[in-house]
Amino acid sequence: MLGVILAVFTVFGVQLFRVQGLDASATQRAAMSKRSVKSVTPAMRGQILDTNGRVLAESVERFTVVGDPVAIAQYQVKVGDVREKVGAAGAASDVAPLLGMDTSDLEARFTRAGTRYVIVKKEVTPAVWRQVKALGVPGIAAERTAARVYPLGMALGPVVGVVRPSDQSPLSGIEYQFDRTLSGTPGTTVYERARDGYVIPGSERVDTPVVNGRTVRLTIDADLQWLAENALAKRVQDVGAKEGSALVVEVATGKVRAIANYPSFDPNDLGHTNLDHMRNGALDDAFEPGSTGKLITFAAALQEGVITPGTGVIVPNRLPRAGMRFKDNENHPTEYLTATGVIAKSSNIGTMLIGERIDPKVLVGYFHRFGLGSRSPIGFPGESAGDVPAPKLWVGASRYTRLFGQAYSATGLQMTSAYQAIANKGLRMPPTLVEGTMNDSGTLVPAPAQRGVRVVSEKTATTLSRMIEEVTGPDGTASDARIKGYRVAGKTGTADFYDQRTRGYNGFTASFIGYAPAEAPKYVVGVFLHQPTAGMFGGALAGPVFNQVMSYLIQRDGDPPSPKSSLDYHVWAGHKLSASDPNVLSQARAKRDGL
Amino acid sequence: MSQTIATARPLRAPRRVPSVAPLRVIPTRIGTSGNGAFGTLCIALLTLGLVGLLLLNTALAEGSLTLGSLQKESRVLDARAGALSEQIAQASSSNALAARATSLGMVRAGQRGYIDLASGKVSGTAYPATTLQKVPIVVAPMPAPRVVTRLTSALDGATEAAVAAARAVARLAGTAATPKVGESAAPPSATETLDPISKPAGSPATTR
Structure with missing residues (x-):
């Protein structure tokens, strides 16, 4: 008997020693993992603001109202002094008006059989949830969630982007690019909990405080953005274009004040969104710019001393080059123009006669300094670098078509930025889209400043700027872009549009990029319309959008009417030019120089 | 340790014969036991302590009640502030403003004239705005098919x-x-x- 007791207690003793002595740490861990509970506090996503602090995107508190059909059936209301059980039907008729739902639909949810968890409604505002809670219906509870609202809606959708409504993870745009800044770090609390659910007093508790997301401030100006988007949208609809974009860049800083795309999408309404329209075409799509690209050829020609504004150019109706007969927009008798006239009337042949005198190596250098062929410092998700072929690829017909904006590609942003360089006296400020981020004390930490790139001399820029004022002059191609009382510099573009689907040219790109008042411009506006079905010319199609946006800016800034320019440039040479004149550019001279 | 041992040592010294206290008669009853000041003081202290404790507890309870109600109020106000700032953001957004301005019959400004204050010279011609300057507002994010x-x-x-x-x-x-x-x-x-x-x-x- 004693032996048995001794044996049993020996077993107990050994087991005790094993648990407390040998396996102590493992047992402790197991117990700890049973007791300790981790609760997560989600971080609030930061705001996205415009340059004036207006909200472009913000997170708001919402509730998902859920119900337990078993408990709801016990709902009682006080009628006079007695409590009367009204059940699910009563609950439905009380809750429905608050949630803006149909009573019968709600009752069906409240009486769903075989479940104790029914989602009643998502995205309920805190005020409404408080009213529902005050009814005291048993079994109705709410889960706290966050929702993202975009007050500017479709006007900025492709730029600001959107988050997935289910988990607030970023899908596109600034939301995607600056997710690390915006999202913050969720906080955690680890504590020990007794079996009855209470926190064990004096137990270990580890708190990691929540770090809310930071605010990102863009260079976008909300009012201007809306105006540009609205004007562009109307025009895209009117001319039946497949898509279009419009940009506004500040001359002195290179800050992008508006990026409009149409068709667009409303980030508040993802259900009705075409995935293709979430693209920020102004930055993500590279296309052949067409005649707006002549600016680069002329900048190089002026800077390299090939032309002056008054250089005579004899423009024939056809020009044979690389086994082809190049032509202008429309047939014309041989014209005697100045270099100014060539760009004002957007003559391809005249541009070829000028541009072929510059080595492609030199020209490619100008393309790069104008910002073409590389991504902008904005680094937008999906942003295109465009494509500027290397000098050794400037052979055959493309050597000539590149002089007037075909056979290479650029984005709308790059082209607008190129005009910013001329408007800014030859100094190109690389475009930026973000002013900075807010630190914890709410002050703005500015984004790193960009260094300007000297593209051409101040004199060349001033001369070229005055030359392209003739584009909106009486003989120019852009009468629709004129603003009464102001000198408007700019250039139209009508390019063949390369269609990815058909793998060939299909339709046109009509564009206008310009600025006013030309003597002291503050903003450059670029408008691009792809594949319009009514008309094709940049001046007529894109000009009116430029006009609306630019005249708004002039009025807003209170720019007084322009004084007359001191530079007197002419479109026509004024007399018949001689092909033998060594200063006049012509097919004869090209032959003489072996071009 | 050595000190303990050192002080303990005399205990081991040979015992002396203990002196016996002389016997004396004590009174059967103690007539007076002070004037009661000490007792009063004790009772007063006890009472004061209890009352103090009660007041402290009451204050604590009251404080926690106030805290609770203020926290609740703060949550309500917080939610209200959130809702209001959301409304402000919505109402002050450019598209909402433009839609409202158009519904009030407002149009874009016409051409303006400028007066140079220094020279008194007028430049530009001002024209009153007409309904031709009405801004058509596009609300569909994509053109109608x-x-x-x-x-x-x-x-x-x-x-x-x-x-x-x-x-x-x-x-x-x-x-x-x-x-x-x-x-x-x-x-x-x-x-x-x-x-x-x-x-x-x-x-x-x-x-x-």
Whole structure:
């Protein structure tokens, strides 16, 4: 008997020693993992603001109202002094008006059989949830969630982007690019909990405080953005274009004040969104710019001393080059123009006669300094670098078509930025889209400043700027872009549009990029319309959008009417030019120089 | 340790004979036990302590109640502030402002004139704004599908032609009855596809 007791207690003793002595740490861990509970506090996503602090995107508190059909059936209301059980039907008729739902639909949810968890409604505002809670219906509870609202809606959708409504993870745009800044770090609390659910007093508790997301401030100006988007949208609809974009860049800083795309999408309404329209075409799509690209050829020609504004150019109706007969927009008798006239009337042949005198190596250098062929410092998700072929690829017909904006590609942003360089006296400020981020004390930490790139001399820029004022002059191609009382510099573009689907040219790109008042411009506006079905010319199609946006800016800034320019440039040479004149550019001279 | 040992040592010293206290008589009753000041003091301290504790507890309880109600109020106000700032953001957004301005009949400003304050010179000509400067507001994020209307009218035309043809056939056959669309001449598929497309807000039925 004693032996048995001794044996049993020996077993107990050994087991005790094993648990407390040998396996102590493992047992402790197991117990700890049973007791300790981790609760997560989600971080609030930061705001996205415009340059004036207006909200472009913000997170708001919402509730998902859920119900337990078993408990709801016990709902009682006080009628006079007695409590009367009204059940699910009563609950439905009380809750429905608050949630803006149909009573019968709600009752069906409240009486769903075989479940104790029914989602009643998502995205309920805190005020409404408080009213529902005050009814005291048993079994109705709410889960706290966050929702993202975009007050500017479709006007900025492709730029600001959107988050997935289910988990607030970023899908596109600034939301995607600056997710690390915006999202913050969720906080955690680890504590020990007794079996009855209470926190064990004096137990270990580890708190990691929540770090809310930071605010990102863009260079976008909300009012201007809306105006540009609205004007562009109307025009895209009117001319039946497949898509279009419009940009506004500040001359002195290179800050992008508006990026409009149409068709667009409303980030508040993802259900009705075409995935293709979430693209920020102004930055993500590279296309052949067409005649707006002549600016680069002329900048190089002026800077390299090939032309002056008054250089005579004899423009024939056809020009044979690389086994082809190049032509202008429309047939014309041989014209005697100045270099100014060539760009004002957007003559391809005249541009070829000028541009072929510059080595492609030199020209490619100008393309790069104008910002073409590389991504902008904005680094937008999906942003295109465009494509500027290397000098050794400037052979055959493309050597000539590149002089007037075909056979290479650029984005709308790059082209607008190129005009910013001329408007800014030859100094190109690389475009930026973000002013900075807010630190914890709410002050703005500015984004790193960009260094300007000297593209051409101040004199060349001033001369070229005055030359392209003739584009909106009486003989120019852009009468629709004129603003009464102001000198408007700019250039139209009508390019063949390369269609990815058909793998060939299909339709046109009509564009206008310009600025006013030309003597002291503050903003450059670029408008691009792809594949319009009514008309094709940049001046007529894109000009009116430029006009609306630019005249708004002039009025807003209170720019007084322009004084007359001191530079007197002419479109026509004024007399018949001689092909033998060594200063006049012509097919004869090209032959003489072996071009 | 050594100190303990050192002090303990005398205990081991040879015991002296203990001196016996002399016996004396104590009174059977102690008549007076002070004037009660000490007792009063004790009771007073106890009372004061208890009252103090009670007050402290009450204050604590009251404080926690106030804290609770203030926290609740703070939550309500917080939610209200959130809702209001959300409303402000919505109402002050450019598109909402433009829509409201247009609904009030406002238009864009006309051309302006400028007065140079230094020289008194007037430049530019000011014109009053007219309804021509009204800003049309686009609210659809994508253009209305144009192809649908064209397709609808084409299909309508086709159906009309088919019905007319069917009538002609019927007339030739000598039957007076009006043929139903979908029979013989009009292919059934034509009438079936007509229905969904004739709805104006239908899905874009693009042909390209």
